[in-house]
Amino acid sequence: MIFYLTVIFGCQLAGELLKMALELPVPGPVIGMVLLFAGLVIHRGIPADFAKVGDAFLANLSLLFVPAGVGVMLHMAMIGEQGLAISVALVGSTLATISVTALIMRALSGRRNDDGISEGDVSDG
Structure with a gap:
């Protein structure tokens, strides 16, 4: 090990x-x-x-x-001063991550209709 x-x-x-x-x-x-x-x-x-x-x-x-938590506590004043910018960055990056993940999931999984059949599996004839 x-x-x-x-x-x-x-x-x-x-x-x-x-x-x-x-x-x-x-x-x-x-x-x-x-x-x-x-x-x-x-x-x-x-x-x-x-x-x-x-x-x-x-x-x-x-x-x-633990070290990250200690770092946050040491710089609490700076975090307080930049709180709005940090909040906007966190919310924006979270929304971007969710959106990109959804788009990739949609592209990789293929679309399914109500019967659970992929649209590519349905024949026209």
């Missing part, structure tokens, strides 16, 4: 290094996550021990929010 934990942190480190070396506008952990995903696709699956490490991370996910 230590090996897979090292793989996860190694991917994050590789993402940070790529971000700095190539001056990419994407956060290093996101690049690391893409690298990890590519590795799992190449491996064609998730090893059982790797899944156990991932489950352990998910079981303790709430602990990872």
Whole structure:
């Protein structure tokens, strides 16, 4: 299990290094996550021990929010000053996310009529 934990942190480190070396506008952990995903696709699956490490991370996910919560509390005055802008950004991004998700879902699922038959399955004759 230590090996897979090292793989996860190694991917994050590789993402940070790529971000700095190539001056990419994407956060290093996101690049690391893409690298990890590519590795799992190449491996064609998730090893059982790797899944156990991932489950352990998910079981303790709430602990990872403690630093973010502390940061919010430290900057409460600034958040108060920018409250309207933050609220507009949150509402706007939420609406955009819901809209894009709905459009993609609609495009990928195909339209269904009242009988549950796809419109492409109905013959004209």
